[in-house]
Amino acid sequence: MRIAILAHEQFPDRAKTAVGVLRYGDQEVVAVLDRDSAGTTVGDHLPDVDADDVPVVEGVEDAPAFDALVIGIAPIGGGFDESWRSDVRGAIEQGADVVSGLHYFLENDAEFRNLADEHGVELRDVRKPPDDLTVADGVARDLDCEIVLTVGTDCSTGKMTTTLELVEAAREAGLDAGFVPTGQTGIVIAGWGVPIDRTISDFTNGAVERMLVERADEHDYLFVEGQGSIFHPAYSAVTCGILHGAMPDHLVLCHEAGREAIHGYESFSIPDPGRVADRYLDLAENVAPAELLGGALNTYELDDDEADAAIEAYEESIGVPAVDPVRDGAEELIEQL
Amino acid sequence: MRIAILAHEQFPDRAKTAVGVLRYGDQEVVAVLDRDSAGTTVGDHLPDVDADDVPVVEGVEDAPAFDALVIGIAPIGGGFDESWRSDVRGAIEQGADVVSGLHYFLENDAEFRNLADEHGVELRDVRKPPDDLTVADGVARDLDCEIVLTVGTDCSTGKMTTTLELVEAAREAGLDAGFVPTGQTGIVIAGWGVPIDRTISDFTNGAVERMLVERADEHDYLFVEGQGSIFHPAYSAVTCGILHGAMPDHLVLCHEAGREAIHGYESFSIPDPGRVADRYLDLAENVAPAELLGGALNTYELDDDEADAAIEAYEESIGVPAVDPVRDGAEELIEQL
Numbered sequence: 224m225r226i227a228i229l230a231h232e233q234f235p236d237r238a239k240t241a242v243g244v245l246r247y248g249d250q251e252v253v254a255v256l257d258r259d260s261a262g263t264t265v266g267d268h269l270p271d272v273d274a275d276d277v278p279v280v281e282g283v284e285d286a287p288a289f290d291a292l293v294i295g296i297a298p299i300g301g302g303f304d305e306s307w308r309s310d311v312r313g314a315i316e317q318g319a320d321v322v323s324g325l326h327y328f329l330e331n332d333a334e335f336r337n338l339a340d341e342h343g344v345e346l347r348d349v350r351k352p353p354d355d356l357t358v359a360d361g362v363a364r365d366l367d368c369e370i371v372l373t374v375g376t377d378c379s380t381g382k383m384t385t386t387l388e389l390v391e392a393a394r395e396a397g398l399d400a401g402f403v404p405t406g407q408t409g410i411v412i413a414g415w416g417v418p419i420d421r422t423i424s425d426f427t428n429g430a431v432e433r434m435l436v437e438r439a440d441e442h443d444y445l446f447v448e449g450q451g452s453i454f455h456p457a458y459s460a461v462t463c464g465i466l467h468g469a470m471p472d473h474l475v476l477c478h479e480a481g482r483e484a485i486h487g488y489e490s491f492s493i494p495d496p497g498r499v500a501d502r503y504l505d506l507a508e509n510v511a512p513a514e515l516l517g518g519a520l521n522t523y524e525l526d527d528d529e530a531d532a533a534i535e536a537y538e539e540s541i542g543v544p545a546v547d548p549v550r551d552g553a554e555e556l557i558e559q560l
Numbered sequence: 561m562r563i564a565i566l567a568h569e570q571f572p573d574r575a576k577t578a579v580g581v582l583r584y585g586d587q588e589v590v591a592v593l594d595r596d597s598a599g600t601t602v603g604d605h606l607p608d609v610d611a612d613d614v615p616v617v618e619g620v621e622d623a624p625a626f627d628a629l630v631i632g633i634a635p636i637g638g639g640f641d642e643s644w645r646s647d648v649r650g651a652i653e654q655g656a657d658v659v660s661g662l663h664y665f666l667e668n669d670a671e672f673r674n675l676a677d678e679h680g681v682e683l684r685d686v687r688k689p690p691d692d693l694t695v696a697d698g699v700a701r702d703l704d705c706e707i708v709l710t711v712g713t714d715c716s717t718g719k720m721t722t723t724l725e726l727v728e729a730a731r732e733a734g735l736d737a738g739f740v741p742t743g744q745t746g747i748v749i750a751g752w753g754v755p756i757d758r759t760i761s762d763f764t765n766g767a768v769e770r771m772l773v774e775r776a777d778e779h780d781y782l783f784v785e786g787q788g789s790i791f792h793p794a795y796s797a798v799t800c801g802i803l804h805g806a807m808p809d810h811l812v813l814c815h816e817a818g819r820e821a822i823h824g825y826e827s828f829s830i831p832d833p834g835r836v837a838d839r840y841l842d843l844a845e846n847v848a849p850a851e852l853l854g855g856a857l858n859t860y861e862l863d864d865d866e867a868d869a870a871i872e873a874y875e876e877s878i879g880v881p882a883v884d885p886v887r888d889g890a891e892e893l894i895e896q897l
Contacts, residue, residue, distance in 0.1 A: 358794040358795070359793055359794040360794075361793030361794060361825045361827070361828060419761065420760075420761055420762040421760055421761070421762065422760070422761050423757075423758055423759070423760065423761070424756065424757055424758070424759050424760070424761045424764045424797050424798045424801060425757040425758065425794075425795065425797075425798060427761045427797035427798075428793065428794050428795070428796060428797055429794060453800070453843070454846040454847055455804075455847075456696055456698030456765065456804055456805075456807075456847050457695040457696040457697075457698060457762075457765050457766060457804075458695070458762065458765070459765060459800050459801065459803075459804045459847070460761050460764035460765055460797045460798065460800050460801030460804075460805075461761045461762060461764075461797065462800075463790070463796050463797050463799075463800035463801075464761060464796065464797030464800075466796075467792075467793055467794075467796045467797075468793075468797075470793075488698045490698070491698060491846075491847065492846075494846050502842060502843070502846075505839060505842060506790070506839070506843065509791040509828075509829075509831050509839075510791055510793050510796070510828065
């Protein structure tokens with residue numbers, strides 16, 4: 224499938240979905256739309272992605288032919304920016320589907336709905352959970368498959384990236400590994416999945432469990448993308464539901480070097496990572512005991528020497544091996560399995 | 561407001577909502593509908609409720625005049641039993657509102673919707689959360705009000721009843737106390753509230769916080785009804801969201817004497833209550849530290865001597881005073897405040 228990715232004014236640093244699809248997706252990316260960087264290539268911005276010949280363009284009319292337009296940015300609040308309307312309209316008129324992880328549902332937008340019907344294309348709002356979710360049966364631990372879950376000291380500590388790097392490293396090591404996405408970016412990348420943060424709280428554990436039950440027969444290892452943090456004042460319900468719905472055998476704790484407080488909730492400090500890990504293990508214990516496989520440290524802001532020192536300190540705190548999966552890959556963690 | 565309560569074939573033992581409204585509601589109950597016990601009175605079944613003259617009747621046509629019909633039973637799954645249809649129809653035709661905590665929304669039932677429009681009455685589906693919920697700001701701890709939350713070792717351990725008994729005891733002790741309901745029964749009893757188990761998981765903490773922000777100015781003490789258990793394989797997301805959204809100063813741990821496994825999930829054992837309490841305190845600590853005020857033990861299945869012994873053992877396990885609030889009231893816990 225050929226896709227174009229919309230990332231106006233935010234590519235690449237504030238375009239998490241766009242970069243995730245470029246780095247880990249199976250789709251063929253033909254262009255990135257960013258009016259601020261038109262004329263460059265993706266390779267200019269992301270040297271580690273094999274995309275030197277993928278152009279950054281002003282709008283859909285400048286992109287090579289594609290089958291789907293992916294909304295590659297997720298602004299705070301998840302709203303739709305009206306400056307994107309002409310590109311979405313243009314994509315539909317070219318006969319392309321539109322894939323969006325926004326809270327704002329494209330299929331509830333009358334103009335897009337009518338235009339999509341007229342051109343016979345699909346509007347895929349991946350943030351809309353299935354409407355037949357139900358309560359968990361408590362069976363994930365009985366599945367014939369080892370389950371690894373990424374958990375975090377906060378939001379945006381690299382859980383999705385770490386999970387995808389773990390899958391990549393597991394496959395390179397010859398393991399039969401599958402990725403279980405739980406957020407809109409992961410779902411866009413994987414092409415399937417339930418947006419756990421949009422499920423009804425009574426069914427949150429059950430929605431995670433259902434994804435695992437569906438995929439357990441296909442793989443020996445499933446790597447589940449975690450969300451939020453068990454100590455996050457706003458999102459802990461989501462985190463707890465994933466932990467108990469997934470019943471992971473192994474946890475990987477994700478942290479950002481130097482972060483000392485919950486992002487956007489600065490009066491809430493983050494405890495020592497070793498203590499956070501213990502709390503996750505405690506919370507898992509009475510439902511389905513887990514062990515800490517390793518740590519993933521986001522050292523994006525540090526130089527190499529600082530990063531090495533930060534990883535060493537992090538390993539000391541949590542008592543298991545740690546890596547920065549973006550710098551180093553996740554092989555070292557897979558070796559622990 | 562005069563109400564009739566529908567509880568066919570389940571009054572009183574399996575009619576939690578009906579009994580809750582009878583015991584704690586401010587409404588005037590004119591009749592209970594139960595075709596299995598027609599001809600008796602409420603007092604025959606519930607000697608502790610002042611309702612000797614409230615008849616149990618076969619159907620709405622036999623009930624004295626009322627302003628609203630309350631669906632007083634909540635079957636597993638929350639479905640609508642077709643044998644209730646004639647009573648709901650009859651109530652609407654008499655000009656009465658209908659209040660329901662079912663998962664099945666009456667206002668989506670075409671017959672009821674049309675009939676309600678025709679007769680100008682309201683269908684109140686209390687299990688439908690407001691559609692403008694959002695993420696928590698993390699401010700409950702800053703409110704000028706002490707917050708007490710009931711938590712449990714499992715579902716159905718008496719959290720709602722304990723919370724209502726705490727409010728009653730606090731008021732009798734001269735404290736300015738308010739009740740914050742989080743489930744359909746509590747909402748029917750209180751006449752307001754958000755059904756937390758039906759909120760989108762991203763907004764679960766926020767929905768609890770919003771109720772507290774709304775009520776904090778009106779009371780010195782707010783008693784929040786808890787849900788589920790932090791170790792429940794299916795409902796832990798709801799429990800965690802309430803704990804971190806409410807940021808309680810004090811917890812009261814509710815347990816049923818003799819229960820050793822999660823109800824309906826018998827392969828999941830319940831740890832020693834003292835350990836459960838510690839885990840709740842641990843989980844609260846890094847968001848907003850709480851202390852354990854006391855315990856509430858459901859001793860319904862025991863005789864007086866057994867109940868006394870069970871409460872003593874429970875106190876020993878959790879290290880703070882405990883009561884069976886249905887037998888003894890909750891004064892002893894309020895004294896701890």
